[in-house]
Amino acid sequence: MALAIPLSYAGGLCFMVRPMFSIDDYANPTRFLELTRKLLPWLAAATMLTLGVGLIAVFFVVPPDYQQGDSVRIMYIHVPSAWLSIFAYVVMTSASLGVLVWRHPLADAAQKTAAALGATFTFICLVTGSLWGKPMWGTYWVWDARLTSMLVLFLLYLGLIAIRQTMDETPRGARIAAIMTLVGFVDIPIIKYSVEWWNTLHQPASVFRLGGPTIASSMLWPLLVMALGATLLFLTLHFMAIRNEILRRRVARLAMLSVRAQDETTDPGALEAAQ
């Protein structure tokens, strides 16, 4: 069950677990509400515990860097938020496949709600990177390939949020948003490889690289703990947001039924004439 929820909530990833689990068993909105109601308190507790341990390590265990000094502590929120801003887009892309291939309502809710979270983490990444850049590079911003591609990602998130807000809750609206998400995915490899393809001020990868991490273990493990905490925070908020989206659709459906019932009781003849 623990494996089924993270795999099924993105909708689009469901095909990977098809041989082991039935999509309808776990990607059903009612079942999702039931499962997440039980899971969310545990997930929230694990998030607080992991982030608590990570923050204690960042401020009391991690030594100052020999070049960056104490400003290296900003990296412990900048790097996880950068990873999560990309992770959120991967979740959205997987969910978009779920919308386009299976037309699943849960995949649509996952796609819609991940955009705001992705924008939030990208915003944090840009602001903290800027606050680290001023003392280290002497400037808050440069039009370097990595920074610019991250800014493009932030604008993509804002655009996708705007598309969802201007379109009504129809399958057509969901499909258009899904196609736009797939088109925007081209920015993800550009972000990842920008530091290799172009000569950038931003440093190349220092954790996920072929030769292994270049960071000292005393600084690496708190970074990984913070990254785990941030991922758990993302999952907690995403599950909560998907639950809200399911409830919002139920409220809209019930409100429509109630208006229809009132019309029928007040003037049944007019309704028949209109039909």
Next chain:
Amino acid sequence: MNDYGLFIFLAYGVTAVTIFAMTARIVVDYRHLRAELAQLERTRSTDESRAS
């Protein structure tokens, strides 16, 4: 930490405020939706009992 104290404070402050605002919005939305759903279900059951 004195040299970079302000930058560290601002970075963690902005992060905390942003995440708190996001979480608060989701929680407030949830409470609002639950209340609205309960109200609609009550109205619906009243209408159904009247009709029957």
